[in-house]
Amino acid sequence: MTHNTMLHTLVTLADWIRWGASAFGRAHLCFAHGTDNALDEARWLALASLDLPLDLPDIYLGARLLAEEREKVQRIFEQRIHDHIPAAYLLGETMIAGLRFKTDARTLIPRSPLVGMLSFPTLPWDVNIEDISSIADIGTGSGAIAIACGYGFPNAKIDATDISAEALVVARENVYAHGMETQIHFYQGDLLAPLPHIRYDLIVSNPPYVRSESIEQLPAECRYEPRLALDGGSDGLATIHRLLHQSARFLTPEGHLLLEVGEAEVALKDAYPSLPFHWLDFEGGATGVCVLAAKELRLLERNEGEGA
Numbered sequence: 001m002t003h004n005t006m007l008h009t010l011v012t013l014a015d016w017i018r019w020g021a022s023a024f025g026r027a028h029l030c031f032a033h034g035t036d037n038a039l040d041e042a043r044w045l046a047l048a049s050l051d052l053p054l055d056l057p058d059i060y061l062g063a064r065l066l067a068e069e070r071e072k073v074q075r076i077f078e079q080r081i082h083d084h085i086p087a088a089y090l091l092g093e094t095m096i097a098g099l100r101f102k103t104d105a106r107t108l109i110p111r112s113p114l115v116g117m118l119s120f121p122t123l124p125w126d127v128n129i130e131d132i133s134s135i136a137d138i139g140t141g142s143g144a145i146a147i148a149c150g151y152g153f154p155n156a157k158i159d160a161t162d163i164s165a166e167a168l169v170v171a172r173e174n175v176y177a178h179g180m181e182t183q184i185h186f187y188q189g190d191l192l193a194p195l196p197h198i199r200y201d202l203i204v205s206n207p208p209y210v211r212s213e214s215i216e217q218l219p220a221e222c223r224y225e226p227r228l229a230l231d232g233g234s235d236g237l238a239t240i241h242r243l244l245h246q247s248a249r250f251l252t253p254e255g256h257l258l259l260e261v262g263e264a265e266v267a268l269k270d271a272y273p274s275l276p277f278h279w280l281d282f283e284g285g286a287t288g289v290c291v292l293a294a295k296e297l298r299l300l301e302r303n304e305g306e307g308a
């Protein structure tokens with residue numbers, strides 16, 4: 001039986017999802033951008049490509065597909081299998097923490113644990129959510145973290161920066177889609193430099209932190225993402241050093257920096273032995289997210305050499 005004759009034996013939505021999951025597994029795809037397994041990935045791609053809701057009741061999985069629908073599903077599955085293009089780029093959108101974001105190759109596919117944490121915030125320091133009135137998101141990419149803050153901190157004005165003008169085009173579209181254009185403002189430029197001259201109660205950032213030499217070893221899917229969003233220099237800390245040294249000047253006296261450093265956690269602790277990082281635990285097991293208070297960051301002004 002040829003490949004296409006075999007595919008003609010796939011009749012229902014369930015048949016296609018089951019076949020896709022097997023083929024994805026054989027192709028050793030990476031599931032790190034929206035799902036974490038082959039079956040969920042096949043279900044997501046099949047439903048979204050047919051404009052069906054992702055929570056489609058199971059009874060409809062027995063529905064037979066029209067010839068043109070089968071072609072659509074086959075085409076998108078084959079792109080995923082042969083080219084390893086992330087599902088979020090094939091579909092032009094992703095869901096995280098129940099929020100939908102437009103995504104394309106101009107921005108990193110949002111997957112930070114900060115999105116879920118900040119959309120329903122319980123902060124690991126003593127503060128009332130209502131008292132947080134200003135937030136800065138540095139390296140906003142698709143705008144996902146800034147938008148999560150918009151939901152979690154309805155009283156806050158949110159400023160977000162990115163060095164990539166292309167990423168900010170996508171971020172603005174997402175902010176419009178979430179109706180937050182009066183709450184969130186974007187500024188293009190290097191880290192905190194383009195922000196207006198105010199102090200923030202919270203600075204949040206998921207900067208690039210992959211070691212340059214590790215980028216080529218990332219799964220093929222990640223290599224569709226902008227290198228600028230991933231490359232953290234020789235030890236992963238190039239952007240993080242500058243962020244740590246600059247943040248205190250932009251924080252209120254009681255303000256905090258909430259920082260995702262992922263796999264650069266160990267290198268960061270080694271580089272700043274005197275900084276009292278508070279590392280957070282997440283239900284899903286994510287690691288590499290820490291908090292520093294403004295007064296702790298000010299220690300760096302006294303230890304000029306640290307991390308340099």
Ligand SMILES: C[S@@+](CC[C@H](N)C(=O)[O-])C[C@H]1O[C@@H](n2cnc3c(N)ncnc32)[C@H](O)[C@@H]1O
Nearest residue numbers: 110112139140141162163164190191206208229
């Ligand atoms: C890891 S991505 C995070 C994107 C988004 N915040 C998220 O969590 O999905 C890092 C982002 O920082 C941006 N970036 C890299 N260097 C920067 C710099 N020097 N100043 C501002 N943004 C920068 C990249 O363009 C990218 O959008």
